[in-house]
Amino acid sequence: MAVVFQKTKGLTDKETHYCPGCTHGIIHRLVAEVLEELDVLGETIGVAPVGCSVLAYDYFNCDMHEASHGRAPAVATGIKRVLPDKVVFSYQGDGDLASIGTAEIVHVAHRGEKITTIFVNNAIYGMTGGQMAPTTLIGQRATTAPLGRTVEHSGMPLRVSEMLATIDGAAFVERVSVDTPANIRKAKKAIKEAFQCQIDRKGFSIVEVLSTCPTNWGMTPIDSIKWLQDNLIPYYPLGNLRRPEGVK
Amino acid sequence: MLNEKIICAGFGGQGVMLMGQLISYAGMLEGKEVSWLPSYGPEMRGGTANCSVMVSGKPIGSPVITDDATTAIIMNLPSLDKFEVDIATGGNIIINSSLIERKTKRDDLKAYYVPANEIAVELGNAKVANMIMLGAYLELTKVVSVDSVMTALKKIFGESKAHLMKINEDALARGAKAVKA
Amino acid sequence: MAKVLMKGNEAIGAAAIKAGCKYFFGYPITPQNELPEYMSREMPKVGGVFLQAESEVAAINMVYGASGAGARVMTSSSSPGIALKQEGITYIAGAELPCVIVNIVRGGPGLGGIQPAQSDYNQVTRGGGNGDYKLLVYAPANLQEMVDLMQEAFDAADFYRNPVMMVGDGMIGQMMEPIEFKDSVSRFELPEKDWATTGTKGQRKPNIINSLALDPAELEKHNIKLQKKYDAMKANEVRYETYNMENAEVVIVAYGTTSRIVRNAINDLKEQNINVGLIRPITLWPFPEKAFDEVPAACKSLLSVEMSMGQMVDDIKIASNGRWPVSFYGRAGGMIPTPEAVMEKVKELIGGAK
Numbered sequence: 160m161a162v163v164f165q166k167t168k169g170l171t172d173k174e175t176h177y178c179p180g181c182t183h184g185i186i187h188r189l190v191a192e193v194l195e196e197l198d199v200l201g202e203t204i205g206v207a208p209v210g211c212s213v214l215a216y217d218y219f220n221c222d223m224h225e226a227s228h229g230r231a232p233a234v235a236t237g238i239k240r241v242l243p244d245k246v247v248f249s250y251q252g253d254g255d256l257a258s259i260g261t262a263e264i265v266h267v268a269h270r271g272e273k274i275t276t277i278f279v280n281n282a283i284y285g286m287t288g289g290q291m292a293p294t295t296l297i298g299q300r301a302t303t304a305p306l307g308r309t310v311e312h313s314g315m316p317l318r319v320s321e322m323l324a325t326i327d328g329a330a331f332v333e334r335v336s337v338d339t340p341a342n343i344r345k346a347k348k349a350i351k352e353a354f355q356c357q358i359d360r361k362g363f364s365i366v367e368v369l370s371t372c373p374t375n376w377g378m379t380p381i382d383s384i385k386w387l388q389d390n391l392i393p394y395y396p397l398g399n400l401r402r403p404e405g406v407k
Numbered sequence: 408m409l410n411e412k413i414i415c416a417g418f419g420g421q422g423v424m425l426m427g428q429l430i431s432y433a434g435m436l437e438g439k440e441v442s443w444l445p446s447y448g449p450e451m452r453g454g455t456a457n458c459s460v461m462v463s464g465k466p467i468g469s470p471v472i473t474d475d476a477t478t479a480i481i482m483n484l485p486s487l488d489k490f491e492v493d494i495a496t497g498g499n500i501i502i503n504s505s506l507i508e509r510k511t512k513r514d515d516l517k518a519y520y521v522p523a524n525e526i527a528v529e530l531g532n533a534k535v536a537n538m539i540m541l542g543a544y545l546e547l548t549k550v551v552s553v554d555s556v557m558t559a560l561k562k563i564f565g566e567s568k569a570h571l572m573k574i575n576e577d578a579l580a581r582g583a584k585a586v587k588a
Numbered sequence: 589m590a591k592v593l594m595k596g597n598e599a600i601g602a603a604a605i606k607a608g609c610k611y612f613f614g615y616p617i618t619p620q621n622e623l624p625e626y627m628s629r630e631m632p633k634v635g636g637v638f639l640q641a642e643s644e645v646a647a648i649n650m651v652y653g654a655s656g657a658g659a660r661v662m663t664s665s666s667s668p669g670i671a672l673k674q675e676g677i678t679y680i681a682g683a684e685l686p687c688v689i690v691n692i693v694r695g696g697p698g699l700g701g702i703q704p705a706q707s708d709y710n711q712v713t714r715g716g717g718n719g720d721y722k723l724l725v726y727a728p729a730n731l732q733e734m735v736d737l738m739q740e741a742f743d744a745a746d747f748y749r750n751p752v753m754m755v756g757d758g759m760i761g762q763m764m765e766p767i768e769f770k771d772s773v774s775r776f777e778l779p780e781k782d783w784a785t786t787g788t789k790g791q792r793k794p795n796i797i798n799s800l801a802l803d804p805a806e807l808e809k810h811n812i813k814l815q816k817k818y819d820a821m822k823a824n825e826v827r828y829e830t831y832n833m834e835n836a837e838v839v840i841v842a843y844g845t846t847s848r849i850v851r852n853a854i855n856d857l858k859e860q861n862i863n864v865g866l867i868r869p870i871t872l873w874p875f876p877e878k879a880f881d882e883v884p885a886a887c888k889s890l891l892s893v894e895m896s897m898g899q900m901v902d903d904i905k906i907a908s909n910g911r912w913p914v915s916f917y918g919r920a921g922g923m924i925p926t927p928e929a930v931m932e933k934v935k936e937l938i939g940g941a942k
Contacts, residue, residue, distance in 0.1 A: 225800055233652075
């Protein structure tokens with residue numbers, strides 16, 4: 160019988176702990192498939208964050224290093240400087256990357272560190288139970304913004320990709336979403352381009368993936384996809400913000 | 408037993424640190440116990456520079472000189488104001504009289520006044536004023552020999568500054584002459 | 589090899605490179621700046637990497653990554669910077685990775701000052717970060733000893749898979765002293781780093797560097813394993829020196845540069861027929877408890893002399909276990925004890941001059 164579908168070798172057989180409807184699983188798979196397709200799985204070291212994807216080291220079928228909260232880009236820097244010919248990526252959420260780890264992500268871009276970051280933005284702290292993140296939208300409720308985020312109290316949500324795209328060392332910056340099959344395909348293409356950018360030593364590459372958190376948003380998986388489309392995408396527009404010159 | 412504690416002080420660019428390092432280096436070459444400790448931090452950004460040097464017959468405890476210097480080599484007025492109180496009774500103070508008009512206020516020290524900048528200009532290089540002061544110090548105390556200092560200088564200068572050895576040697580000699588009785 | 593005259597911070601760098609250190613991640617802070625500056629000049633010459641991080645926090649996390657990738661790696665800082673590094677240090681200890689951390693101590697608390705101090709004793713011996721972990725802590729008294737211990741520090745870090753801290757103070761960092769770089773043979777048999785994250789090449793299961801264990805039973809097991817390691821360090825890595833202990837009326841405990849000042853005081857007191865001993869811990873952790881067995885029973889008092897406000901007194905009390913009274917003399921904030929003041933304190937303890 161012809162094999163029409165196989166699970167990527169880039170993931171282990173371990174069952175993930177992610178909530179029903181959470182898009183981490185899709186994003187894991189996209190990263191894993193890209194690593195397999197680029198044939199670099201045996202040459203890759205991944206850095207897991209603190210947040211919902213803290214256990215990512217159990218899921219990716221490559222060498223993994225668990226970092227402290229926000230420091231994954233610094234840990235990845237240490238690894239890459241020792242092993243410049245290997246592929247190194249960090250996988251981080253928005254609390255990890257856009258809050259406690261802003262210094263590390265800015266400077267990994269500033270140095271043009273040849274690593275790839277997968278930035279999963281679901282506009283909330285998932286693992287700790289739905290607290291407000293710098294990416295939480297105005298009016299969006301969180302356990303530390305029970306009446307909804309206000310501009311007066313917490314400012315406007317942070318657009319990290321736009322900020323990073325101003326830094327010369329950031330060779331590839333793109334925001335994608337995994338809300339539809341078409342967008343999932345685009346997301347995979349961006350992730351592949353980001354890793355290729357690293358392999359070609361062009362500089363730092365990052366893909367921001369808009370993601371859902373049905374549990375902490377208090378919605379069904381279907382409603383949360385709709386909420387992402389109606390609210391997140393308008394504020395965090397999809398598209399490429401930066402790519403190496405000469406690349407279409 | 409030999410237990411020399413020297414303060415070298417002036418402003419940045421006068422070669423104060425080098426002067427101290429040469430004494431330490433020469434002491435090391437002669438098998439003596441030595442240490443060199445610079446002042447550091449924001450005060451260095453203000454343009455003053457000083458270092459503490461020990462040359463001893465026994466292992467050196469603290470490399471810090473508090474108020475018991477045996478000699479102070481003073482290259483400018485702020486350094487005289489700051490350090491003349493830190494010299495032990497009977498100690499030496501060697502003052503660069505080219506830049507410092509006043510005499511020491513201490514009457515329990517052996518004071519020497521050397522017009523180091525003027526002599527340096529006479530020699531054709533204003534930068535060797537530090538070596539003139541050092542020459543005076545070596546002549547007065549004989550803590551280390553001129554030969555050892557020249558060996559040390561050769562190591563520190565290396566090939567690129569080999570052509571400066573002669574004028575530095577002359578400067579040491581002129582400094583010595585300035586304090587000879 | 590002939591002696592060279594070198595500044596402490598640079599000598600540390602030279603000794604580290606000689607010990608096989610190939611990676612250095614740091615951040616500027618006085619009084620240790622000459623060390624990263626030296627590394628930035630010298631590392632490229634040996635095919636190594638120097639990188640100035642955006643913060644001490646980032647620097648130690650770069651060390652965490654580099655060590656996980658199997659490298660011999662070092663960072664350095666001074667007291668407030670070490671406080672910032674504590675997060676990374678506890679992760680490195682938890683994940684059981686080797687590295688060497690140099691701490692050129694300055695006065696605190698807070699921003700404190702930049703002059704020599706020993707007020708990081710608790711910070712370096714009590715873990716510093718969260719959780720039950722220990723660092724192997726060396727506190728050399730002069731540049732020669734600092735240089736001699738560097739190979740040992742890297743080897744011990746690799747052998748125990750544990751961070752090692754080298755503690756100096758502003759004096760050690762800034763001063764120049766004659767140094768001889770000797771060739772030494774490692775006393776450790778160091779295994780291959782088969783745990784390092786270097787890529788599976790499709791030939792082995794993935795390696796995972798991690799300090800997270802959500803299952804309490806598993807985490808307890810890990811803690812017990814760590815404690816066994818610390819017990820082995822206590823059994824095998826204690827280093828100290830004693831001096832003039834026979835018939836000592838007072839025994840002074842002092843480490844690092846302070847011990848040099850104390851030694852001069854002891855020699856001067858000897859000339860006045862006052863016999864004072866010295867216990868000099870070379871490892872601050874593990875603390876040399878055994879050394880106290882050499883204290884004469886008739887000793888009137890132990891005396892801790894520190895450039896801090898008595899942080900070592902607790903360890904002396906634990907080690908001496910009530911056998912002698914424990915007194916303290918210290919200076920703080922960058923002030924340096926003088927031999928005269930130490931002598932005066934000793935005379936006070938024995939009831940005046942003879």
